[in-house]
Amino acid sequence: xxxxxxxIAGNSVNVLLVFGLGGLVGILSGIFGVGGGFLMTPLLxxxxxxxxxxxxxxxxxxxxxxxxxxxxxYKMGNVDFKMGILLLIxxxxxxxxxxxxxxxxxxxxxxxxxxxxxxxxxxxxxxxxMFIESLQALRKKEVPAAGPKKESKYAxxxxxxxxQTDFVKSGIRLSVLMPLVLGTFVGILAAIMGVGGGFIMxxxxxxxxxxxMHVVVGTSLFQILFTCVDVTIxxxxxxxxxxxxxxxxxxxxxTLGAQFGAKISKxxxxxxxxxxxxxxxxxxxxxxxxxxxxxxxIMLALKGGH
Amino acid sequence: MIxxxxxxxxFIFVVSFFWHPQLANSTVSVTAKNEPNLIAIGAxxxxxxxxxxxxxxxxxxxxxxxxxKQEALTLKKKGKALGLLWMNxxxxxxxxxxxxxxxxxxKANMASxxxxxxxxxxxxxxxxxxxxxxxxxxxxxxxxxxxxxxLKLKQKQGLYAFHPGEISFEQKNETEKSFTAAVWIPPRIPxxxxxxxxxxxxxxxxxxxxxxxxxxxxxxxPLMLSSLAFNHSLLYGxxxxxIAVVAGLAMDFLFGTGKGxxxx
Numbered sequence: 230x231x232x233x234x235x236x237i238a239g240n241s242v243n244v245l246l247v248f249g250l251g252g253l254v255g256i257l258s259g260i261f262g263v264g265g266g267f268l269m270t271p272l273l274x275x276x277x278x279x280x281x282x283x284x285x286x287x288x289x290x291x292x293x294x295x296x297x298x299x300x301x302x303y304k305m306g307n308v309d310f311k312m313g314i315l316l317l318i319x320x321x322x323x324x325x326x327x328x329x330x331x332x333x334x335x336x337x338x339x340x341x342x343x344x345x346x347x348x349x350x351x352x353x354x355x356x357x358x359m360f361i362e363s364l365q366a367l368r369k370k371e372v373p374a375a376g377p378k379k380e381s382k383y384a385x386x387x388x389x390x391x392x393q394t395d396f397v398k399s400g401i402r403l404s405v406l407m408p409l410v411l412g413t414f415v416g417i418l419a420a421i422m423g424v425g426g427g428f429i430m431x432x433x434x435x436x437x438x439x440x441x442m443h444v445v446v447g448t449s450l451f452q453i454l455f456t457c458v459d460v461t462i463x464x465x466x467x468x469x470x471x472x473x474x475x476x477x478x479x480x481x482x483x484t485l486g487a488q489f490g491a492k493i494s495k496x497x498x499x500x501x502x503x504x505x506x507x508x509x510x511x512x513x514x515x516x517x518x519x520x521x522x523x524x525x526x527i528m529l530a531l532k533g534g535h
Numbered sequence: 536m537i538x539x540x541x542x543x544x545x546f547i548f549v550v551s552f553f554w555h556p557q558l559a560n561s562t563v564s565v566t567a568k569n570e571p572n573l574i575a576i577g578a579x580x581x582x583x584x585x586x587x588x589x590x591x592x593x594x595x596x597x598x599x600x601x602x603x604k605q606e607a608l609t610l611k612k613k614g615k616a617l618g619l620l621w622m623n624x625x626x627x628x629x630x631x632x633x634x635x636x637x638x639x640x641x642k643a644n645m646a647s648x649x650x651x652x653x654x655x656x657x658x659x660x661x662x663x664x665x666x667x668x669x670x671x672x673x674x675x676x677x678x679x680x681x682x683x684x685x686l687k688l689k690q691k692q693g694l695y696a697f698h699p700g701e702i703s704f705e706q707k708n709e710t711e712k713s714f715t716a717a718v719w720i721p722p723r724i725p726x727x728x729x730x731x732x733x734x735x736x737x738x739x740x741x742x743x744x745x746x747x748x749x750x751x752x753x754x755x756x757p758l759m760l761s762s763l764a765f766n767h768s769l770l771y772g773x774x775x776x777x778i779a780v781v782a783g784l785a786m787d788f789l790f791g792t793g794k795g796x797x798x799x
Contacts, residue, residue, distance in 0.1 A: 232581035234722065236757035237764055241581040241722035277723075289775050296783025345622055458776050465772030469764050473775050474578075474756075480779055484786035521620040527691065528684040530611040530623060 237472035238282045244478055246276060251290060251482025258294050258483065259301065259490015260497070261446060261506045266291060267352075267428055267513060269479070278475065279531060285464035286472045286479070288457045293480030294487045295454040301491035302447030309398035309444050312434075313451040315408035316415075320426070320456060323416020330417065349517050351418065355432045356510035363504035384439075399440040399448075411437055419456075427453050428510055435503070442499035572747065574720060575754040582693075582722040587639075588715040589745065590707060591735045597641045597702050598660060598734040598741075599716040601749065603634030603694075603727065610688070612673075612681070629685055630670040634725055636695045639716045641702035654739055662686050662697060693721030726751045 234241045250272050254265035266287050273283035302308050390404030411433050419426030427449055434445040465471040494502060574583055587599050607630045614624035638660060655661035666682040673681045689695035702716045729749040734741045753761060764771045 232579060232722075234576055234578055234580040234757050236576075236753060236761040239723060239725060289779055292776055293779035293783040293786075296780045297786045298783075300784070300787040345620070461776050461779070462769070462772035465764065465775060466768045469768055471764070471772065471775050473760055473764070473771070473778070476775060476779065477782070480782050481786075484783050485790065487783075488786060488790040521622065523621070525613050525621055527687045528613045529627060529681065529688050530613060531688075 233474060233478070235278075235282075235472045235475050237470065238278045238286070238475055240277050240279075242276060242278070242475070242478075247475065247478045248482040250276075251294075251479035252486040253482075254479075255294050255298075255483030255486020255488075256490040256493070257486075257509065258291070258450070259298050259487035259492075260494045261427075261431065261490075261502065261509070265294070265427075265483075268509075271516075273475075278472075281468060281470045282472050282475070285461070285468065285470035286475045288460040288464065289471050289473070289476035290479035290483050291453060291457040292461055293476075294483035295450045295457065297484040298450040298487040298491060299447065299454055301488060302450060305443075305447070305491070305495065306398070307443050307447030308451050309396055309440065309448045310451065311394075312396050312399060312408055312438070312440065313448045315405060316412035316430070316434075316448070317452050317455050319409040319412020319414075320416040320419070320430075320452060321459070323413035323418075324420045324456070324459075325416075326413070327417040327420025330420070345517070345521060347418070349514055349521070351429060352510050352514035352517065355429065356507050356514055358436075359432060359503050359507035360511060363500045363507060366500045367504065396440075399438075399444045401439055403438065407438060426456070428506075431506065442502055443494070446494055446502075572749055574724075574749065574751045576726060576751065576757055577754050578756045580722060580757075582724075583720045585718040585720050585731075585749070586715060587718055587731060587733060587747075588713065589733060590711045590713050591743075592737065593706065593710055593712050594737060595742070596736040597714045597716070598658075598732075598736060599639040599702060599718065600660065600732045600734075601635065601637040601718055601720075601729055602732070603636070603725070603729050605631050606634045608632070610685070627681055627685075628672040629681075632665065632669040632685065632689075634694065634727070635729060636665065636689070637718055637720075638697045639701050639718060640697075640699045641704065641714065642699060658734075658736075658739075658741060660734075662695070665695075692723055694723060720751075724751055726753055 231244045232241045233244050250269065254269045254272075257268065258265045266284070269287045269290075270280070270284045273287065274280050278286070299308060387403065387407060390406055392405040393402055394405055395402050415426045415429050415433055418429055430449050430452065431445055434440045434449060435442060440448070461471055497505070571585070574585070585601070587601075591597055607628065610627045610629065611623035612625050612627045613621055616622055616624065653663070656663040656667070658664075666679070666686065669682060669685070671678050671681050671685070686695060696719075702714050704712045704714050706712045727750075729751065731747040731749050733745045733747075735743040752758075760771075763774070
């Protein structure tokens with residue numbers, strides 16, 4: 230009962246289970262502005278979807294979730310289009326470069342090792358930093374989640390870069406080079422790690438671009454939307470791994486979840502959001518680390534996936 | 536001269552027509568049928584039950600095997616990197632392994648001891664036999680482990696299974712009984728053609744066999760979508776994006792606040 234056959238995945242799934250998974254990830258997407266690919270793909274593999282189909286179909290559902298999420302945040306005035314487009318240009322360039330990097334790594338062998346280590350280190354570093362920083366900010370209480378107060382060395386350096394411009398929505402003045410370079414960096418990492426990159430992009434926006442948290446979430450979703458449109462079309466065309474039925478059930482759950490997520494996001498303070506995202510990132514990191522350390526049940530795996 | 540020799544093939548034909556070797560303890564030949572003989576994978580398909588039934592001699596046992604074509608697979612081998620971290624290290628190529636192998640036997644203790652496994656293997660059935668038949672590109676020391684892991688993976692997918700003692704009998708008369716095997720076809724079954732082999736056994740020997748074909752094919756929405764995905768992949772990609780965007784907009788229309796502005 231409630232089962233549907235997925236023609237590309239070649240398996241049947243419980244509709245309610247997939248709908249529930251979509252809803253859960255959609256809420257996270259709406260709250261934190263992350264695509265949720267780093268969470269959804271392993272969950273789909275766990276319910277029997279082949280890894281390549283899980284990753285590609287997830288991108289498809291993120292298109293729906295981030296459309297809904299972006300629109301919800303746009304209505305709340307939380308999308309910095311200027312910043313988003315610059316990050317997107319950098320992200321596309323970085324993604325293309327990252328695909329070439331991964332090709333070279335695969336030829337050298339041990340690419341999987343580098344990918345997983347990068348994953349664990351990035352998640353561990355980003356999660357720990359955000360967690361500690363948000364905890365300190367919450368303890369001070371009075372400090373709102375606004376920009377920096379002191380002129381740090383970092384602020385002085387980025388202040389001297391050429392082509393400074395105002396990002397009105399974010400309320401900051403930065404060089405155009407910053408989002409372009411950082412977008413490229415995230416694009417490279419996202420391509421290597423095989424994910425949308427939202428969970429790297431959000432900390433980059435908060436800590437390196439110094440954008441206010443509420444604008445970060447909307448802008449990140451805007452950027453993820455376009456990245457996932459590209460990935461869905463490319464995966465459909467090159468690898469035939471997008472399962473439309475799976476994506477449709479997921480996105481019905483996730484678009485609904487994203488709406489609730491956006492509302493929850495509005496009720497939470499910037500530091501509360503940060504500490505929740507940091508906890509989530511750390512949980513995923515610990516899960517990945519355990520997968521690496523514990524002896525697997527079966528010593529063979531199907532090809533593909535992260 | 537030529538005319539004189541034509542009686543030889545004629546004689547062989549007539550003799551073979553009337554002469555049948557009498558099989559030990561077999562008073563009836565195995566008959567079998569399967570229902571259905573075509574499995575259509577539609578939108579609601581979640582695996583199905585295939586009934587294989589027929590008649591055999593009263594004292595005899597039955598083996599039923601549903602098997603797919605031999606396939607070549609490339610899998611990822613897990614190993615320890617830096618002596619600490621488990622991850623995919625290199626490929627393992629497996630050849631000569633059937634895509635599906637679902638074996639049912641009427642004898643419950645058919646897999647309880649090594650002796651039983653050997654008996655089954657001698658007949659050309661069972662996982663031990665498969666292990667010997669499949670070709671695995673791996674160092675000799677690892678070959679057996681990899682073969683076992685391959686069988687584990689296939690069993691986890693539901694594509695390989697052995698069900699001893701899961702064929703039921705009902706006595707029909709003094710010489711024969713009917714058998715029924717309820718074969719579970721997993722939802723993951725790839726579409727294609729399959730063989731159903733029924734073996735009638737007596738004293739550990741196969742005394743008669745019957746063979747049927749089973750077809751598994753897609754129909755309806757799954758067929759339409761997979762043909763679009765594989766034959767018009769770019770269109771499929773755009774279609775998938777369009778539907779996702781429309782669903783996102785529809786959800787926003789239904790559940791969105793519609794209010795602008797407002798930061799923290």
